[in-house]
Structure formats: structure tokens, C-alpha cells
Amino acid sequence: MAGYTPATRDDQVAMLAAIGIDSIDELFAQIPEAIKLGRPLDLEDGLSESEVYKRLASLAEWNQDAEEIPSFLGAGMYDHYVPAIVDAITSRSEFLTPYTPYQPEVSQGGLQVMFEFQTAMSELTGLPVSNAGLYEGPSAAASAAYLAMSATGRTGLVASRGVHPHSRETLATHAVGFGAELTEVPLVDGLTEAKALEAAIDDTTAAVFLQNPNFLGSVEDIERLGEFATSKGALLIVAVDPMTLGILKPPGECGADIAFGEGQPLGNRLDFGGPSFGFFCAKQEHIRRMPGRIAGETTDVDGRRGFVLTLQTREQHIRREKATSNICTAQALNALGALVHLSWLGKQGFVELGELLVRRTAYARKTISGLDGFELLHDAPVVREFAVRSDRPVEEVIHMTPDPSQPGPHIPVYPLGRDYPEYEDSFLVAITENRSVEDIDELAHVLQHGQAGWGEFIHDHDENGNAVGENGLVGATQGGRS
Amino acid sequence: MAGYTPATRDDQVAMLAAIGIDSIDELFAQIPEAIKLGRPLDLEDGLSESEVYKRLASLAEWNQDAEEIPSFLGAGMYDHYVPAIVDAITSRSEFLTPYTPYQPEVSQGGLQVMFEFQTAMSELTGLPVSNAGLYEGPSAAASAAYLAMSATGRTGLVASRGVHPHSRETLATHAVGFGAELTEVPLVDGLTEAKALEAAIDDTTAAVFLQNPNFLGSVEDIERLGEFATSKGALLIVAVDPMTLGILKPPGECGADIAFGEGQPLGNRLDFGGPSFGFFCAKQEHIRRMPGRIAGETTDVDGRRGFVLTLQTREQHIRREKATSNICTAQALNALGALVHLSWLGKQGFVELGELLVRRTAYARKTISGLDGFELLHDAPVVREFAVRSDRPVEEVIHMTPDPSQPGPHIPVYPLGRDYPEYEDSFLVAITENRSVEDIDELAHVLQHGQAGWGEFIHDHDENGNAVGENGLVGATQGGRS
């Protein structure tokens, strides 16, 4: 059992004496005997730190992570390079261990971070109002719907099938509580079908959800599609991949009322899906309907500049059942990671990274769709992810081991079948700055030659430390590091 | 090229204008043309952070580290578990980035750490005076010799062959500069030969070097052997493994004038040999001859308690050619790691860890010497490391791969041949709390069955995360993590 509790026997005796009781049990007398557990918890006894470390390290060995084998998985979360400075800052006790800044006089660090984060998100999305972050992308979609319903007094929600399946599912789950109906609009040639969208919107429509780039990686013409919404008095709500906003026209300039998204690509690890954060930006008119924390600038009694949580009357701890959202604990530390990453990329670097993604992705798309047995699912413009059709069943294509009876490993690309039965012959390939041209060529090679191919492709480790041999896709089929 | 330099073109133009010159080249005019390089350095162009990371990570994949395969290597450095709190504290900018505390008013953190560290080392060794640390173990031996020579005015150095070969070699190297002669005393049955030691000491002997436990792991009777030195007016200098001092009688209680040692086992990583630190403790009478930094307690002008570098007149920056040592930059951060580790272990834990080592080592010693083809090199008492004789050539025994033409991997034990031709049929086995009983059993198994054996020994990964299958010795022979 770990030594996190300082109370020695002597301490306990002294405290009990002060309280005037003989044993801690007396304090639990208020729990009726009938419902007392009356036995030890049926869990292992505590382990020493080194044992816990070993146990979890050996569990982790069973995961095929992007450090070991280059991952082309995306679908909203991406293996970007998180600069070391992010960990250096987010691991400081001063950021890691406090709670929500209820006492602003001793929370200026956290509050200023929120303020700077809000500024960055507002710059990225081109919308004037940003909160300090929500849980993650999909639940931010639900928050957006809640805002739209109270802003419009309507109950209809329309979502393109280009919106992330998790966001649509999450919307559907929450719609039951909100009393909303969700309608979906199909895709054609990788893009939201304009006619169908127009037809789906009427004067009961509270909000229209689009995503850019959409789930198939395509860049949508948000401005054009958005008019269908705004012309009918519905709010235009756009989900965006923040990493593409150095390149793509920001939602704020496309008429969006609300822009939200999954923040993971900004300074957050993959972490098998969380914790990351969701961002949420809106037009000025929605400021008092915003969900979540918002930091504002002010001054102290001596006139010093300072920051506080502001517009709190929106929030559950004040407004209770009338709150604009029920969120309390959010994702402050993850938002800090994003802020540091964005500061590190900077004004120029953020654009350059976007350009890098567009160009490498174009190369990957050309290379892979050029393989025989593969073709593009659509040829809409893309930024950093694209969809590929395969003649052979996807399950078979991505299965990497020579021996098909073995359960894995799989080529880390995203099969579309589960979310889109209509595309069950296709998969997504995502690119980040961590995926070198060599990685892409190797992916092409393995897709092409599958099980047969891997043998030919063994390298000595190469000076560029790129993913070949040793810890490459191919290496992984023979057991990773040696 | 990394963006660590802030100067923009505009900054440079402004600075040049202020200086009143047109180009930076003018500043380098003071370097004669004849010796200017006049060409770019023949090094690669700079790489981005993610590229550097990948390159070094892929180099690191070629190292068989103790995370991947349980290591029984010791010989002065040990794979102890370094608690996470050590990294959390030593990685703080406030400890990581300042330099030597020349300005005590803004260096109280570092100075207090030195003071607390000195206290801990003094407690461990049982000697009243400790410095704030030296480079590492062996060079501390040289510092001890330098002190002994100036204290005694003699030039003879006597060292048991039980002293770490690196310490003896380092002594020999420095002896040339010091003008000292080094004599070695042999071992019998794993212990320093008392007669030979007595014979080697005379009235020209400045210092006698012993090590406890000695290089073969044996616990020496320092008190008894030490009398040969002190009776002849030589200083008794004892090298100690700090991790054994919870168990073994401290050198200060054995009559030692100086105790020094390799500090790595305390809160420092293996790091392929460094950086770690050396500790150096002595009797009160030697305080003004000590090498290295020493922090002392004092008060400020308002009477506040504070700490300063003290007795600086010993040091090179004041005393120059008459200094007691030439050391300047030392190993402050490594000493902090040790202090945190010792605070974490605490008064009780430090003893318990010693007991754990003694008992597990006894088990390992019995198990391995019980294998046929193996026997103990000596049966002197040991704490955490022991020597084993093998019938088969050691090189063959430790070679793990089925295919002998392959260069590795090797069973991580320490062959004695290079340092002790007289023991070229033997090797050392070291135990830490990180080496579980399962690890030890597996070592025995692999030693016994060698190449042949590994096949039978494949486990599914086990709940205890112990080193089997996946990332065990055996696993390693098939390529470590998969």
C-alpha cells in the first residue's frame, strides 16, 4: 500500500483523543449496519511503486502504438508531433494540481492561460467568442445543439453525414434529452449533397451541422451550404479540424454561428482517445448562451491587470437547472497543451504545417490510389486525410501477418465499414508531419504486397530514423525492436 | 535549424546600427584571415524537432536496456527503481537550469539541497563532513588520494584489488600527475588478503584504499583491515556502495578517514554510465582539505536563516594553483536526485531495501550456484552482488541467441575476465528490488539451458508484469516487444 497518507499511529491516537472517541469506527456509526460492507473490498492488496510500474508497462507492451509503428489512423485524432516543451509546461505542479480557479487572486496563471487560449481559438475559427474548452469534439456538438435550440426556440437538428459519426451519435443520444429530432443528409462524391441539405431544412430547424474537412477528408464549401441554413433562420454550426485552419477559410468567414471541434491535434497525445478537449466558438450574439468556463480581463483594487472567470451566471453552480450547460470540471490542462503547441508553431509555423499536410497528403493520395486494386473513393479536394477503395475486402487488406489465423497486427488505417455501410470497401488514410515520405512509400508497399510483401522490405536501420526495418510497419510484422 | 535564437532580421539591423557597423562579419575581423574557417562546417543541416526525436529514438532502439530485458549487470551501477517523484522534482526549471549558486540570495533552493544532501551522506557514511558531490565514484578516489597526500606529506598509495578496477585505473592515471606510486594487494577467497595488505603498508604510505562490499560483492572486515593503515599513520579510505549502508556498518564506525563512492544507485538512472555523482565524506580534521563545493548554514542581515557556499578558500576560483581540487562544475542535479530518492525511502525504507537486497541475493546466489556447471567463486558474505564460476567459457554461456554467429544479445551479467584475468571463468550477478524472484528463476533457466532452453520458456504476459515472455530475457531473444 502506497505511502500517500501521513497519519502515523501516534497522529491517529492524538486526533481520536481530541475528538473524544476511541476508534475511527465510531465515526462510521452513522452508516446503518445493514448497509455497511462489513468485509474487505475484494481487490488485490496494494503494490509497491515499482510493481505497479512494471505491471502497467507490461500491459502497455500489448498495444501497438504510433511510436512503435507509424500510424495512418485519423478520424478526428492524429499522431502529430507534440513538442517537448508542451510536457515541460503541462507537467509543472502549478498547472497540474490546482482545480478550477474559484479564487482568482491565487489562480492568475490558470486564468491567463484560459484568456490566451480563448484568443487563439477565436483567431483560428474567425469567431469573436470562445470558451475555455469543453470535454472533446462530439459532446461539444451536443452543447452546440443545446445553444441553438434555446437561441431559436426550435427543435430540428440537421446534420450532414460528413459530420463525424461519433458527433452524430452523440447528438442523437442527447437529442432524446433535449427533445430534438435529428435528420441526416447524405454525401455524394465525398461531399454533402446540396439539394438534400436544402430540402432537409425548414422553419423548425434550429441548427444545421456541417464538418470541414468532412469525415471523408473532403473540403466542403461551407459558405455555399451554410446559406441554406441561415436563409431559413437556423444556426450554422461547423465542426472543424483545428490543424487545417492555417489553410482553410475559417468558419467565422463562412457565416457560421458556432464552430466547434476536437482539440486533440493541438498539443495533445492520442491517449487512446482522451483526455483531450473540445473547443467552442460563436458569434458575439451568443455570448451569454455559451457553455463552459470563460475567463475575462479585469483589474484589482490597486488597478493591476488581472483575470477572472466571467459570465458565470450562465453556469450550473449559479443558475442550476436554468444553466446553459451542466459542465463543471472540463479539460483545462489539455487546453494549456494546445496553447503551448500553438505558441510554439506560431503565426508562420501554423500555416507552414497546414501546407506540409496538404502537400504530403497529395503525394500519399496519388501514390496509394495508383496501386492496382485500389482507387480513390472520391476526388474532392482534401487537406490531410483521404478515402481509398479497395478491390479486396478491407479486413483482408489491412491484416498484416503472414499467418492469417493470427489476430494481428493490422495496417493502421481506418476502415469505413462500421460507420458507413455504403463504403464498406473503403478506408481512410491520415497524414501528419510525423509520417515521412518513407513511411508513405512503405504503407503503399505493404498495402500492395500485403503478407507476401513484407519479407522483401527489411532494412537496416537508417540514419533518418524513419520507420523502416526496426520499428517500421514491416518491422512490426516481425516483432518490432530487436 | 531550431528556433532557439530570437533575433529577427529587424533586430539584427537595429543592433548593427546601434553598434555602428554594417555586418556581423566586422565583429569577426579580429580573427586573422589565415585561421578563419572560411567554409561551412561539414555537418548536416539542422533538423526539425520531430526529425531529431525520430533519429535518436531509432538509435536508442538498438540498445538492449533494462526496461526491455531484466539486467543483472552491476559492477558499481545498478538498475534500481527510481521513483517518479525524482523526475518530477529534478525536471523543474528551477533546479534544472541555474548554474552554481554564486549569488546565494537567489540560490537558496540549490544551496539548501546541498546542505540536506551533505547531511544525508554524512548520516549514511557515519562521517561528520560531506561535500556536495563530485563527478562520480572513481574520480572521487583520485580526489581522496590528493587529500591524503597533502594531509600526510607521503606519496604511497595502497589499494586492495577488491577496489573497483575503474577506481584503481583512475588512481593510476592521476598518480602520474600527483607523483604517487600505487601498489595493489591481492584477494583470497573473495576478500582482501590481510597479510599482503599489512606487508604493503609502510611509513611512506599516504593512504590505503579498501572497498565494501568489494568488487566481487564480498563484505570486507574494514575495521580489522583498517588498523593496518591507521597504525602506520596512513589514511584509511573506503569506497562504499551507498545502497548497502542501511545494512553494513558505516565506514565512519570502522575508523575510515574518508569514505567515497559512486552515487548512481541513489536516485540516478543508469544512463550508460553517467551523469551520476560521487560522494565524498571525511573526518572533521580534513574539513579544510575537502575537494568540491560545500554549503553551510548562516543568517542574512535581517537574521533570516540561509545557506551559502562555504570554505571557498579551498577552491580553484580563489586558491587557483593551491586549490585542494580543480573541480568546478560538478553534479548538483544528480545529487538532488539522490536526496529525493533517500527522502522517499526514508529512515525505515532505506533499511528495508537493504534487507530486501540481502535476502533476494541470497536466494539468487543459492539458485544459480546450484545449477550444474556453475559454482560460487567465493563464499564470503554478500549484500547485493556475487560472483559465479562456470565450467563452460563465460562468453559462450552469456551468448543468448540460438544462432551463435549472431553478435547478440547477451545475458546481462558481468564477465570478470577483462578486469581479473585470474577470474576469467567467472561473472558477477547483481540484484536490485527491480529483479523479481521470477526474473532470477528465468536467469537461472537461461544460464542452464542457454540457446537450447529459450524455446520452452515462452509465457503469455503475466499479471505481475514480470519479465517473462513479452519483455523478459527470453522474449528478448525473439525480438523484445511485439
Added chain:
Amino acid sequence: MSDAATLTETPQQADRAVTIYEKSVPGRRAAQLPPSGVEETPIDELIPSHLLRGEPAELPEVSEPEIIRHYNRISRRNFDLDTGFYPLGSCTMKYNPRLNERVAALPGHARLHPATDPADAQGALELMYLLQESLSEICGLPTVSLQPSAGSQGELAGLLLSRAYHKDKGRNPGKVLTPDTAHGTNPASVSMAGYEVVKVATNETGGVDMDDLRSKIDDDVACLMLTNPNTLGVFDENIAEMASLVHEAGGLLYYDGANLNAIMGQARPGDMGFDIVHVNLHKSFSQPHGGGGPGAGPIAVSDRVEPYIPRPQVVMAEREGWDQFFDLDYDRPKSIGRMRGFQGNFGVFVRSYAYILSLGGDGLSEASRLAVLNANYLKHRLSEGRAGKYLPVAFDRHCMHEFVLSGAPMKKELGVKTLDLAKRLLDFGFHPPTVYFPLLVDEALMIEPVETEAKEHLDAFADAIEKILEEAESDPEIAINAPYTTPVRRLDEVGATRRPVIRQPK
């Protein structure tokens, strides 16, 4: 500071707030990116220009050394748990073991993509499975869903489960009962689940007023949502009776487990008859609070509710060639669906599971016992001297892990409000308790001294309060104008709301 004679302000106060944007200098940068390695095709040949951005976002232009200096500097303007005592009621500010950060950072965890095929993520799925099992045992309920991102999302999930449950039974009740002591997220979640909040009164011992409860139970009651021990730190001994009353009326029972730290290994919500519990891993299970997250709010449920839990669920499945295979089960026809993306806050699961492994069953039980001991000891210390006089405990009985004082007498007799006391505590190097909550206690101070705090800190805190009250007797202005030594002093919150400045002006 240049005037040396006297200190007019502290060094930190003198060091005024400057944002990273204000440190920006055109052309400065930190990041260098790898070369694309491919043709540098103009972007507008790859994406039509009308879809492209015109002006770059105004992100900071700073060098890497400036970044670390900036954030290190402002980090020191936070009070944090590793600085001192942080008895924030209802928040369980317990020590955050660094071991947990280490294991969470292992590449096998940190760089594992959430869409990795289960066959290639067995370690992660097994860990989630083991955490589900552990929480199930701790809560006394058979099934656990780890998906909810925090307590409030757990609450909403739980209420949507209640909807699904009743719908499946062909019922459509509209009301949820919550005590007036409930945390703000409870009523907010109730509304978001489309239910009506019905408040239940609190009795003189701090528990639920049973008569009021009885009078409000009818077949339109979907659920009773209860925190136990409640926000007064009081364990409601009528809990079992409440449970049966609600069950008889066809309703479900929701247990807000934010206060689980009081009862781990002592009593279990399931054994009290509850159907749904949420657990705040960032409270009882040591996930660092991060300045306001991340956390996780897993829910444990009864068999009655199990069919409806969120999708996907981690299960142990049959897979040939494997002795055990952990899978993500999507095939749950009655599931309410997703509350969020992917599988939940896995990184938090790793930390909390490491914590559970470290303490073990015995350790968790001991943690609760010591948390309760600390609370009662501090309550005792604060019943003496001036605190006893000016800050009476709201309900005078043994408390569980926390207790609530009322600053009303202090306000009345000294003119010092609870807020003033809180602010003055900052000068003494303590984080104040939760203030003005729960709402039914006038000038409330909600104090939770967790098990990882040493007795001497509790004593020092009590001494500080005594000292502050003593000061206040002679000069209330001292507290009323506090704090004095913090990086900034009292801030104008009203002004901030009236003219919100919520981003760096362009």
C-alpha cells in the same frame, strides 16, 4: 522594484500580467518543421482558392525560450496542491502521485490511437476492463461504463439511462427529485435530460426530510438523485428507506458519487439499493485536477439499467487463438448510444487504475477512514476558540469526509463575511474552503481535508483561522481588504461581466 526603502508591493505584484500575444515580435518563431519531402505545389492548385484562408491567424510570434519563460512565470501565479493545504470542499484535493503520470506517459498508452484494432490494443482494453471490475466492486454494482468525461456527463448519462429504462417499460415519468443541498450540476443535468427538477427539503440533522420526500413521490417520479454523504458531509441514515420508497413508486435511484472518498470499503451505493452511480476519478481516484480538468465520470449500474448503458462497452470476449480477448462491444441494441467520442478519457483511466493498484483494497478503505478522521479532527479544532464562536458547524454531529461551517455569526458580530475570511486565508498561505455552498447554509464554508494531509497542516489551518478572527475582533478592515500578498488583490468581477473582455484585443 526601485524604491528600496519600503516594500510597496510584492515582487510578483510588481510584475504585471503580460500576455504571450504582447510578447509577440513579427518574424520570431520557435517551431521548425520537417521539409515536406515532396513537390512544393502551390496550395491553390490542390484546393480551390475560394475555400482557402486569406489572412493567417494572429498566433504569437515568439522564440522557444520565451515560451517556457512566459508559462513558467505565470504558473507561479497559481496556488497549487503541491504548494499547500487545499481544503476545497466537495473537490477531494488529494495528492496526485507522480507514478501515475509516469505510467500514463508510456508510449503504449500516450501514443495509442483510439481507432486501433482491438487485437492491437489488448493492453489498453484489458486495463479498462480491470478498472471496470475494480469500480464495480467498490460501488457494489455489477456493470461499469467508463465513457463519461466527468461527473456532470456521468449524471446526464445516468438520467438518459433513466429515460431509456422507463421508455422501455412503456412509462414516461417527468420529474427528478433532488435535495436542496445538491451540487449545481445535478439540476443542470436534470434539465438537459428533459426532466423537471423537484427539490426535496433537508431535515434538522442534515439529511433528507422524509416527510417532504414522501409527499413528493408519485408515479411521475423518474428518479431520485442523491449525494451521499451529501454536500453537508452528512451520511443520510434513511438512505435504504428512501431507496425502497422510490423503487416502490417505480422510480430509479441515482447516486452522485462525487463524495465516494468518504466511504470506500465502508459501504457501497449498490448495497444501499441504488441503480446508477457516477464516480469522479479526478476526486477519489487521484487524477490531477489540472486547473479544471481533465477528469472522468464513469458510471456503475444495476442489472436493471445495464441494457441501456453507452456504446461501445469493453467486454471480455471469446476469440479463437486467445485465452482472453478484450473487445469493444457495439452490438447493444438498447444502448442510449454515445455520450462522447471514442472510448472515454483513457489517460485518466490509466492514472486511476495505477492508484487503485497502489493502494489496493486495504489502502482504499484506509484512505476513506483517514479522510473521515482528518475531517472530524479539523471540525473539532474549529469548534474551539473563536472559530467555535463565530463559525458554528452547520450540523453538529460527526461528519464524514467534509463538514460545513456557517460564517453568519462572524458576519453579524464582526462585519466580516465568509468571502473576507477566505481572502484573508490566502495571505496565510492556505487555499480557502469552498464558500457559499451548499446554498442552504448561510455564509457557508465547506471544508474537506483529505487523507493525504498531515495533522500539522490541519492544526496550522485552524490556528490561522483563530488568528484571523482575533485580528478581525480588533480590526475587521484587515480581513475586509484582504488579500495583500497574492499576485493580484481583489478583482473587479462585476466590471468584467458588464463589459466582457474575453480575448486579446486585435
Added chain:
Amino acid sequence: MSDAATLTETPQQADRAVTIYEKSVPGRRAAQLPPSGVEETPIDELIPSHLLRGEPAELPEVSEPEIIRHYNRISRRNFDLDTGFYPLGSCTMKYNPRLNERVAALPGHARLHPATDPADAQGALELMYLLQESLSEICGLPTVSLQPSAGSQGELAGLLLSRAYHKDKGRNPGKVLTPDTAHGTNPASVSMAGYEVVKVATNETGGVDMDDLRSKIDDDVACLMLTNPNTLGVFDENIAEMASLVHEAGGLLYYDGANLNAIMGQARPGDMGFDIVHVNLHKSFSQPHGGGGPGAGPIAVSDRVEPYIPRPQVVMAEREGWDQFFDLDYDRPKSIGRMRGFQGNFGVFVRSYAYILSLGGDGLSEASRLAVLNANYLKHRLSEGRAGKYLPVAFDRHCMHEFVLSGAPMKKELGVKTLDLAKRLLDFGFHPPTVYFPLLVDEALMIEPVETEAKEHLDAFADAIEKILEEAESDPEIAINAPYTTPVRRLDEVGATRRPVIRQPK
């Protein structure tokens, strides 16, 4: 603080120093150890009791939360490079990239045992080999030994090489020439190598006095030990001539490379005719200074000296089955032997190699150019206004990466010593320059503003000095009694030496 009316001291000053031992409480603990898993045999049955310890060492008894609070708290009593400008002359306080910490922490580096068979440590040996190659190119000398632990050990190694070299030539010269501007480690190392120090004077332009040098060169000179640019920040243009003079006399040339940051990619010691150079990886190559280490002091040597370098040396060897094999070469009969254990400070090598990879050849060259630009700009700023009047530059010429001012006029005219100015700078949030070194400059201030510092910091520093001098004109006491805002104020160093208290009293 309890008195709110005025601030009598800063919060940090009020928070008096307490050691971890004073926080110790019998029975408290942090660590829990794994069970031995074997028989609990009494220890004295395994080791004779007369060899065992009686009383346990008085280590702290504290809980883990207390440990992190204690060290975090005292860490804030340090001024560090990530807090602000740190122009400590001769120390090259450049930014420490966190990338380097990340790669050094990879298990393949951090948990690699130094005695690992070379076949199983190819990554580490290759990295060392590549670093040797890089330093060889930067220094313009063919061979590099990474072994020395820091600069001073590099110096001693170099001087022992000189001994070995001369001995091998059948010579036994006894003197080493060093300029009077030399760093303290130089003469100290000379003595430890058994040589006699012969001081060489400095001329009016800050270089070596050539006449004095000539007069001292004879065949008893083993070596000339020179720092270039020297500690005055001056590049000695006679360097080539000195080299040939010494070589003609049969001596060797040792180049103290601590100031390499001024000339990377511009000029190389080898091209200047030097035989031995030490490089401080913790200066020019960004290894964090750690509060006084760790560092590393590799040496680069000419072919003349190569046979004698320390053992073992990393080499690229032939090994069948490998296209390249990196090995540790022990078979060096003329080697001086070991300077230390194992292979040197490998963790430092990883960081410095990462730094070299990050900057590349172009970046290293640019770094030196900008370091020199910053130094000359700040020197210019300090030649204006009051600084120009009270703090004249010691040698008025373009400097390299650093420069030295003299506080003599300030002392004479204002009664304010260099020490006072340094202490007053602390109140302005700057780390002072190196003071009272080099010795030949009266009241010296040695200022090194590295390339990673932005212009605005240099300006702010110059402004602060102007302000302090202005203050001093009106009231010198302000500086004389400074600092005021630091965690402690001026400390009694004399008393500390007179009655040394160097450990916690029992």
C-alpha cells in the same frame, strides 16, 4: 504575514527556511517496497553481525506529498534561466531545449547499463561516435575523447596527455604557461598534473603580452594553456604566432574551449595550431547547468597526442555479419588510462548531440554570430549614459561573445562596489554577471549575453543598470544594502566559514 497594514517583508522572506529533516515525523514514510518474495532469513544469519550497522541512518521520515511540497517550495527560492536574463560571464547560459531532455529520457538511453556488451549497445556507441565526429569537425582536430566529466577534468586529462607525450619523447619539462586571465581551474589542473604554473602577462589590448611570453618560453615548457577568446572576451590575434613559438620550443598547445560559443563555424582551435582542446558541453552545447552540473568536458586532440588519449575509446570496427560495428577500444598501450568510471557522461552526450542535430552546421555558426552580436550590442548599450561613465569597458574594442567592465570608477565616485551593483540587480529581476573575475580587472563585471536572449532583454538589462546608477548618485545606500526582495537578503559568509555548520545538527 499577519500585519496587513504594511508589507514588512515579502511572502517568500516571511516563509523561513525549514529543512526536510525538520519536517520529519517518526513513523512517517513515502516508499513502500515490494515483498522480497523469498524466506525472511534474519540478516545476521547471512552477514556476521559485527559487520552490520547498529543504528539506522537518520534519514527523513516524511510522506510523499510532503516531499514534493518541500522541494517544489525551495525550488522557487532559486533564480533560474527559465525565469530571466542570466548573463553570467564565462558560463554560456543558453536556453536548454526540452527536446534534449526528452531524448535523454528514452529507456534505450536512460536504462542502458554501462557494462552492456557493445553488441547490445550499438545505438549508444554509434551516438558517441557521431558526437566525436561532430566535435572533431567543430574543433578542427582529428580525434575526440568524450570521457572527461567536465571542463576541469578535460584540462587535467589534457595536461596528463602532455606528460605522456613528453615522456614518450624522452623529455620531462616541468612548466606550463598560462595567461594571468586564465580561469581558476587552469592553474589548479596544472598543479594536479604535477606541473609548475608560469603566469604570462596580458597586453594593453587584452591579448597575451608577446614579449613576456617569449621571455618565458624555454625547453622546460611542457605546454601553453590558453583560452581564446579569453576571459576578457578578446580574441588573441597572435594566436598562430604563439603556437609556432611554443611548438618550436617542443611544447604542446592546450586550448581551453570553454568559450567555444564565440567561434563555432568561424575558426577552429586545430587550425590555430593547437594540440588539445576541451569543450564544455554544458556551455556551448546546451546541456542544462543543473545548479552546478552535470556537464561534460570532451577533449579533441591532434595526431601527435592521439596515442595517449584515455581508455576506452569508441571506434568503428570490423565485425563480421555487421556493415558497421561500434566498439569500445581498450587496447591502447600508450593511453594515460582512465580519468573516471565507464564511458563518460553519456546522458550529456545525448543532449548535446541532439542539440548539434537540431542546429546543424549552419545553425551552430549562426549561434556564434548572434552570440557575438548580442555581446557587442549590449557592450554598446553599456557604453552610453551612466554605465559608460561609471562602468568603463576593460578593453575598448569589439568583443567576442562576452566583455568585461570595471566598476572601479563607480566604487571611487559613488562608493558603490561591483558587488553592490550585482546585488541590486537581483531586485530588478536579473541574474548578475560574473563578478571580480578576471582578476586583473579591478571590480570586474564579466557579461555574457548568449544568442538565445532577445534584444529586449539586453535593453532592459542596460536600462536597469542605468536606473541603479541613477539611484546610487542620489543615495548609494540603496545599492549598498541591496537586495531587498530576494527570498533572503545578504548573507553572512564570513560567519559561515568561521563556524561551519555544514549538516543538519543531530
